Amino acid sequence: MEKERHVLVVFPHPDDEAFGVSGTIASHVNMGTPVTYACLTLGQMGRNMGNPPFANRETLPAIRKKELKDAARAMGINDLRMLGFRDKTVEFEDENMLSNLMSSLITELNPSLVITFYPGYSVHPDHEATGAAVVRAVEKIPEADRPKLHCVAFSRNCVEELGEPDIVYDISAVADIKLDAIRAHRSQTELMLEEMAVKLKEKDPKTLAWINNERFWTYKFS
Amino acid sequence: MDPVILSEVQKALDRFKDKEVYVHLETTNGAYASHNNESFFSSGAYIRNAKVTYERAKITGEGPFRTGLKIPFGWVYAEGITHFEIDDKGRLLLAGHDFNGKLAVALEISETPFE
Numbered sequence: 001m002e003k004e005r006h007v008l009v010v011f012p013h014p015d016d017e018a019f020g021v022s023g024t025i026a027s028h029v030n031m032g033t034p035v036t037y038a039c040l041t042l043g044q045m046g047r048n049m050g051n052p053p054f055a056n057r058e059t060l061p062a063i064r065k066k067e068l069k070d071a072a073r074a075m076g077i078n079d080l081r082m083l084g085f086r087d088k089t090v091e092f093e094d095e096n097m098l099s100n101l102m103s104s105l106i107t108e109l110n111p112s113l114v115i116t117f118y119p120g121y122s123v124h125p126d127h128e129a130t131g132a133a134v135v136r137a138v139e140k141i142p143e144a145d146r147p148k149l150h151c152v153a154f155s156r157n158c159v160e161e162l163g164e165p166d167i168v169y170d171i172s173a174v175a176d177i178k179l180d181a182i183r184a185h186r187s188q189t190e191l192m193l194e195e196m197a198v199k200l201k202e203k204d205p206k207t208l209a210w211i212n213n214e215r216f217w218t219y220k221f222s
Numbered sequence: 223m224d225p226v227i228l229s230e231v232q233k234a235l236d237r238f239k240d241k242e243v244y245v246h247l248e249t250t251n252g253a254y255a256s257h258n259n260e261s262f263f264s265s266g267a268y269i270r271n272a273k274v275t276y277e278r279a280k281i282t283g284e285g286p287f288r289t290g291l292k293i294p295f296g297w298v299y300a301e302g303i304t305h306f307e308i309d310d311k312g313r314l315l316l317a318g319h320d321f322n323g324k325l326a327v328a329l330e331i332s333e334t335p336f337e
Contacts, residue, residue, distance in 0.1 A: 047252050051323030053223045056307055056315050057246065057330065058337070088253070088268070124253045156257070191322070 001169055004033045008111035008147070010102065010134050012040040012090050012126035014068035015185040020152045021115055022075050022181035023171025024214045029076035030174065036079040036109055037072060040130055045087035048188050055187060063187050071184035074177060081105070091129040095136070098129070102137035111147045114138060118151030118217055121158040135219060143221075150216035158217075165215035172212040179211070223305035223317060226287050231306050234314040235279035235289070238331050245272045245291070245298060246330040271335045274298065286318055289329055300329035 007028045011017055017025065017037060028035050042061040049055050055063050065082070072080040083101065085093065106114065117131035131151060138149050150167060159165075171178060182189050199207040250266035276291040281303070290299040302318035309315060313332035320326045330336065 045248075045250065047250065047324040047326075049223075049317070049319055049323055049325050051319065053305055053317070053319060053323065056223050056305075056309075056317060057248070057325065057328045058309065058313070058315060061337075123257045126253075156260075 001027055001031075003031050004028060005112040006109050007033055007035045008105060008109055008114045009035065009037045010040075010105070010114065010116045010130060011037075012085070012124075012130045013043045013087065014039055014041075014064045014071070015043065015182075015188050016117075016127070017075075018071055018178070018181040018185055018189070020154075021214055022071070023174050023178040023212075024115070024169055024216075025075045025077065026174040026177040026181075027169065027171060034079065035075075035077050036081060036105070036111070037077050038081040038083055038105055039068060040083045040085040040090055041087040041126065042068070042082065043087050043188070046188055048191065050187070050190075060187070064185075067185045067187060071181045074180040074184050076177075088126060090126040093129070095133065098133035099136040099140075102134050103140060106137055106141070106147065113148045113150060115150050115152070115216070118153035118158070118162070118219065121151075121153035121155045121162060121217075123155050135221075138219075139221060149219040151219050152215075153217055162217050162220075165217050167216040167218065169214045169216075170212055171214055175211055223307040223315065226281070226285065226303060226306050226316075228281060228287070230308075231281045231287075231289075231314070231316065234306075234308055235281060235291075235331070238276070238314070238333070239279065240275060240277065241333060242273060242275050244332045244335050245274055246270050246328060246332075246336050247272070247298060247300060249300070249302075249327045251326065252324070272298075281316075289316060291331075298329075300327050302327045303329065 043064045044061045116134040117127040119131035248268040255262045255264040274293045276293050278292045281289045287303040288301045303316045305317045307315045316329045318327035
């Protein structure tokens with residue numbers, strides 16, 4: 001992993017960072033690189049309410065906001081930006097406004113690396129809209145001055161169409177931090193963690209690979 | 223939230239009768255439903271802070287419950303309601319949770335707009 005000047009991570013939901021990139025973030029933080037996480041929404045439309053329910057539609061945003069802050073603390077991020085959009089509405093927002101917002105973050109922070117979702121290959125409409133806004137913002141920068149753009153993709157067709165990811169980090173050295181980040185999003189991850197704990201104990205190779213490898217595709221500008 | 227107690231919910235519904243209220247109604251099966259199961263047809267609907275006045279409202283069924291609000295020129299209803307809460311702002315929050323505790327439907331009524 002190269003030492004970066006500044007890393008900017010842009011995702012729409014609290015917990016998007018935890019599964020795919022928290023190990024990468026922790027590794028950059030460990031190298032002394034400043035990391036900014038810009039999170040567009042508070043995941044207000046999350047569906048996991050517990051059984052019996054510990055949350056409702058109106059209390060969930062505050063719960064997830066706290067979880068997001070806890071996760072950022074676990075990863076050592078000290079610049080967390082909450083951009084104030086509503087979950088599941090990002091794709092309906094004005095595209096220019098979104099791109100301009102991303103441009104202003106890039107201008108302010110001057111990152112050498114930006115991480116977001118790969119538009120077209122990231123399943124959730126908010127992921128797609130967020131990734132597309134970041135791509136449009138980076139595209140406007142003259143090619144020689146652009147930061148690196150690493151994208152997370154997980155649609156069924158992503159490997160078939162994009163090829164294998166060109167960047168795979170083994171983050172096992174910071175796997176504990178990653179698990180803490182996942183755990184911080186308790187309202188959404190508790191059920192899943194129960195299943196995962198058993199598999200981790202059994203050293204299930206698939207689960208270990210899923211935790212320890214973080215995969216990115218360098219964005220291909222056309 | 224607590225499992226629905228019909229009489230409590232009916233009392234709360236009646237309390238908002240003939241008043242201008244804000245309604246939140248949503249139904250969802252999650253953004254990943256079709257990703258996880260290609261044969262699943264994903265759908266959902268969401269309306270937040272619709273301002274209505276209803277002349278009657280009823281919660282009925284044997285559980286999960288159905289709730290309908292009769293408004294001047296039409297209806298608002300939700301099916302699959304399992305839980306309720308009257309929160310500290312006096313709002314009636316109704317929700318339907320599936321077998322894993324995931325929110326599947328919500329119908330909420332308030333005299334002030336939801337945030």
